[in-house]
Amino acid sequence: MSHEKTRHLGILLFPDVEELDAVGPWEVLSYWARNFPEDRWAAYCFSADGKPVTCSKGLTIGSHHSMDDMPAPDVLLHPGGRGTRLLLDDSRHLEWVRRQRRSVPLLTSVCTGSLVYAAAGLLTGRPATTHWGAVERLRELDPTIDVRTDERFVDDGDTVTSAGVSAGIDMALHLVARLSSPERARQVRRGIQYDPQPPV
Amino acid sequence: MSHEKTRHLGILLFPDVEELDAVGPWEVLSYWARNFPEDRWAAYCFSADGKPVTCSKGLTIGSHHSMDDMPAPDVLLHPGGRGTRLLLDDSRHLEWVRRQRRSVPLLTSVCTGSLVYAAAGLLTGRPATTHWGAVERLRELDPTIDVRTDERFVDDGDTVTSAGVSAGIDMALHLVARLSSPERARQVRRGIQYDPQPPV
Numbered sequence: 001m002s003h004e005k006t007r008h009l010g011i012l013l014f015p016d017v018e019e020l021d022a023v024g025p026w027e028v029l030s031y032w033a034r035n036f037p038e039d040r041w042a043a044y045c046f047s048a049d050g051k052p053v054t055c056s057k058g059l060t061i062g063s064h065h066s067m068d069d070m071p072a073p074d075v076l077l078h079p080g081g082r083g084t085r086l087l088l089d090d091s092r093h094l095e096w097v098r099r100q101r102r103s104v105p106l107l108t109s110v111c112t113g114s115l116v117y118a119a120a121g122l123l124t125g126r127p128a129t130t131h132w133g134a135v136e137r138l139r140e141l142d143p144t145i146d147v148r149t150d151e152r153f154v155d156d157g158d159t160v161t162s163a164g165v166s167a168g169i170d171m172a173l174h175l176v177a178r179l180s181s182p183e184r185a186r187q188v189r190r191g192i193q194y195d196p197q198p199p200v
Numbered sequence: 201m202s203h204e205k206t207r208h209l210g211i212l213l214f215p216d217v218e219e220l221d222a223v224g225p226w227e228v229l230s231y232w233a234r235n236f237p238e239d240r241w242a243a244y245c246f247s248a249d250g251k252p253v254t255c256s257k258g259l260t261i262g263s264h265h266s267m268d269d270m271p272a273p274d275v276l277l278h279p280g281g282r283g284t285r286l287l288l289d290d291s292r293h294l295e296w297v298r299r300q301r302r303s304v305p306l307l308t309s310v311c312t313g314s315l316v317y318a319a320a321g322l323l324t325g326r327p328a329t330t331h332w333g334a335v336e337r338l339r340e341l342d343p344t345i346d347v348r349t350d351e352r353f354v355d356d357g358d359t360v361t362s363a364g365v366s367a368g369i370d371m372a373l374h375l376v377a378r379l380s381s382p383e384r385a386r387q388v389r390r391g392i393q394y395d396p397q398p399p400v
Contacts, residue, residue: 020227020392023259027220027365030257045259052252052262057230059223059245060262062252111393132393152397164393165227169366174399185400192220193311193332193364196396197352199374200385 006040009033009175010073013047013063016083019055020165021110025077028172032180032188039180046070048093056081067096075175076104079168080111080131087116088141094120107159108175110168114161118142122159129154131164169194206240209233209375210273213247213263216283219255220365221310225277228372232380232388239380246270248293256281267296275375276304279368280311280331287316288341294320307359308375310368314361318342322359329354331364369394 009029011022022045029043047053050066065071078097087093097120101107109117114130117123118141127146130138135149148154153162153171155178162171173194177185209229211222222245229243247253250266265271278297287293297320301307309317314330317323318341327346330338335349348354353362353371355378362371373394377385 018227019223019230023219023223023227026259027218027223027257030219030259034257043257052260057227057234057243058264059226059230060252062260062262064258132390152395152399166369166392166394166396170397170399177400182400189398189400190332192366194366194396194398195352196366196394196398197370198389198394198396199352199370200377200382200389 004040006042007074008071009041009043009075009077010065010070011043011045011077012079013045013053013061014083014087015053016056016081016086017053017079018081018111018165019057019059019061021079021081021113021168022055022061024166024169025079025110025172027192028169028176028188031191032176032184035191036180036184036187039184041179042071044070056083073104075106075108075179076100078107078109078113078116080109080113080115080134080164084112084116088119097122105158108171109161110171111162111164114138115141117159117161118145123161126156126159127154128156128159128161129163130161133164204240206242207274208271209241209243209275209277210265210270211243211245211277212279213245213253213261214283214287215253216256216281217253217279218281218311218365219257219259219261221279221281221313221368222255222261224366224369225310225372227392228369228376228388231391232376232384235391236380236384236387239384241379242271244270256283273304275306275308275379276300278307278309278313278316280309280313280315280334280364284312284316288319297322305358308371309361310371311362311364314338315341317359317361318345323361326356326359327354328356328359328361329363330361333364
């Protein structure tokens with residue numbers, strides 16, 4: 001009998017995180033983890049101090065862990081949102097992000113989360129994307145980045161960045177396909193009935 | 201100068217609500233309300249007692265109001281999720297839903313939220329939809345319902361029901377189009393970069 005270890009997906013919460021940046025991927029990843037325990041993945045949300053955060057549009061979301069007590073993540077997801085503006089100048093946060101790069105196999109971001117990775121120097125010379133409204137800022141932060149403005153997400157091996165807000169749902173399904181299988185990702189997609197038909 | 205009153209969109213939270221059922225529409229509706237204050241709409245989340253709820257996949261979300269202290273909603277949104285199973289047999293909740301029908305101009309639901317409306321007797325003889333996995337349950341609850349299995353959402357005037365989980369995002373954009381204008385809904389769609397491309 002296998003004693004394979006559970007692997008962990010950690011979603012960062014911070015003040016003024018954009019709600020759907022975090023909860024879109026949370027829905028996909030936790031749906032996967034809970035409905036397919038045989039895959040041995042678990043998802044959690046965490047914040048610096050482990051306390052709830054108030055998001056960009058005023059919703060409060062609880063954290064399962066603090067940065068100090070969270071299980072070592074195998075995949076880290078850094079959402080975006082208005083709160084990233086402060087993080088770009090927060091040397092403690094940028095140093096924390098650089099430490100994650102050294103220990104976490106796969107770093108992912110949604111929306112302006114990639115600006116934080118860029119500010120931490122993690123995207124130098126690499127392809128990446130962000131919210132359409134932050135493309136110029138991403139280029140300013142690091143002119144060596146190959147900014148892909150037409151892609152829903154960019155998978156560059158140990159780093160996956162996605163476009164704005166709702167693109168995190170598409171990226172999260174890609175992560176399920178990559179970490180488990182495309183068939184599993186289709187099962188999750190069917191579970192959350194993700195057959196989008198924008199009405200406008 | 202106009203003294204037009206602010207109108208309110210209230211999103212119900214309850215134990216084991218499905219995360220994206222609530223937060224998908226929250227993103228759309230609060231993005232609209234906050235970025236276009238000239239439209240005079242505001243969004244809030246509420247729970248029976250005003251306390252945070254733990255959702256179906258384990259995320260905790262805070263409420264802005266309780267049922268007793270919330271501003272009178274002009275639009276009510278009832279999400280679905282595993283927690284609706286209990287609500288279907290909760291006579292106090294069903295009576296509360298019937299009271300809302302008498303005072304709230306527009307009742308909306310996501311996913312299995314429509315089962316609760318059906319159990320409360322609000323969908324008799326009307327077209328409606330739900331999560332694909334709950335279609336038979338909806339028919340059992342009220343065989344007079346014209347269940348639309350192929351539609352992303354069904355707008356029947358004072359009631360709008362949507363399909364499973366992620367369909368709430370499409371429905372919420374429809375609400376913005378209906379309550380403001382299609383152009384406004386397109387602005388919100390662009391803001392959350394909702395150009396979905398499911399990768400599987």
